[in-house]
Amino acid sequence: MTAYPIAATKAELERGEVLAPRFDAAGLIAAVTTHAETGEVLMFAWMNAEALSLTVETGLAHYYSRSRKALWKKGETSGQVQLVRELRVDCDQDAVWLKVLPQGDGGACHVGFRSCFYRVVEGGRLVERPDS
Amino acid sequence: MTAYPIAATKAELERGEVLAPRFDAAGLIAAVTTHAETGEVLMFAWMNAEALSLTVETGLAHYYSRSRKALWKKGETSGQVQLVRELRVDCDQDAVWLKVLPQGDGGACHVGFRSCFYRVVEGGRLVERPDS
Numbered sequence: 001m002t003a004y005p006i007a008a009t010k011a012e013l014e015r016g017e018v019l020a021p022r023f024d025a026a027g028l029i030a031a032v033t034t035h036a037e038t039g040e041v042l043m044f045a046w047m048n049a050e051a052l053s054l055t056v057e058t059g060l061a062h063y064y065s066r067s068r069k070a071l072w073k074k075g076e077t078s079g080q081v082q083l084v085r086e087l088r089v090d091c092d093q094d095a096v097w098l099k100v101l102p103q104g105d106g107g108a109c110h111v112g113f114r115s116c117f118y119r120v121v122e123g124g125r126l127v128e129r130p131d132s
Numbered sequence: 133m134t135a136y137p138i139a140a141t142k143a144e145l146e147r148g149e150v151l152a153p154r155f156d157a158a159g160l161i162a163a164v165t166t167h168a169e170t171g172e173v174l175m176f177a178w179m180n181a182e183a184l185s186l187t188v189e190t191g192l193a194h195y196y197s198r199s200r201k202a203l204w205k206k207g208e209t210s211g212q213v214q215l216v217r218e219l220r221v222d223c224d225q226d227a228v229w230l231k232v233l234p235q236g237d238g239g240a241c242h243v244g245f246r247s248c249f250y251r252v253v254e255g256g257r258l259v260e261r262p263d264s
Contacts, residue, residue, distance in 0.1 A: 014243050017257045030176055032164045039171030041220075044162055044227035056253060088173075088249040089258060091241055095176035097249045097264075109223055111146050117220040117229045121188060125149045126221065132229075 002053035007093065014091050021052060022094040028064060029094050033108065035115075036085040036099040040132050042108035043116045047096065059084050061100055079104030134185035139225070146223050153184060154226040160196060161226050165240065167247075168217040168231040172264050174240035175248045179228065191216050193232055211236030 007013035007020040021029050028046040035042055047055065050071055051062040061082035065072040075081030082100035089096050102108055109116040119126040139145035139152040153161050160178040167174055179187065182203055183194040193214035197204040207213030214232035221228050234240055241248040251258040 015260075017259070019253055019256070019258055030162060032173055032176055034171075034173060039166075041164055041166060041173075041229050044164055044222055044229075056256070087253040088264065089251050089253060090176055090248040091243045091245075091250070092248075095248075096253075097173045097176075111223045113223075116222040116224075116227075118223070119221050121151055121219040121221060121228075124151070124188070126151055127149070128147075132220065 002049070002056070004049055004052075013093055019089065020093055021049070021089070021096075022092060023049065024094070026066075028066075029096060031063060031096050031098060033061065033082065033098045033100055036101050040115050041117055042100070042102065042114070052096070055084060055098070056087065061098055074108075075104060078107075078110070080107055082108070134181070134188070136181055136184075145225055151221065152225055153181070153221070153228075154224060155181065156226070158198075160198075161228060163195060163228050163230060165193065165214065165230045165232055168233050172247050173249055174232070174234065174246070184228070187216060187230070188219065193230055206240075207236060210239075210242070212239055214240070 005020050023029055027048045031045050031047045033042045045063040048064040051064045054062040061074045063072045081103040084098050084100050086099040107114045113130045118128055118130040120129050137152050155161055159180045163177050163179045165174045177195040180196040183196045186194040193206040195204045213235040216230050216232050218231040239246045245262045250260055250262040252261045
């Protein structure tokens, strides 16, 4: 597994060429996953160092499940494997953005919708509108 | 300020019509912000209850700065105000997705790029490629 370095300066963190993820106290960084073709935000999840390095090495999205306290290869049981087309990191390297092609039934959400963000906040209420 | 309820059941949390955000131990939920027209992920940030209710009430994106430990109206100093076109919540209500129209110079990142995700992970290195 890749051992990630810590950026020594703000310039290295923000403009450097070295991936130096800033894991939080629990050892996690935020991961935003969008559909590589439609741009739809599919899910928001977490990665630990192992999940991030496995994602980079295999090209398949891996996350860390905080509820199960375990590495989680997306789609391992659901078939909703995610082929990673591009991986980006943000300015302060505490979040990554994955552009993926969902396999299986094309979904990403355990509730059964394509995206986890199937509800809009509207007039103070939540309205299910899966076509984002 | 809106006082948010706690969903009593998994069904209420996942399929209910009541916004019942699951703030973490620090009182925060994750916020993913995309450009309402291009779909580009502009930034990843955090909201506390006050930031969320102000965002809903004013239609302007508010966040919570963990480094400054303060409410943060996006664009207050930079001019990069974000008009919220749609606000979505995910299945377990611990993340929101804002579709926004950035004002001012159209950017969202303090480093000077339009999106905070201006670097791609490629061959183990970070490559600046602002046109996501």
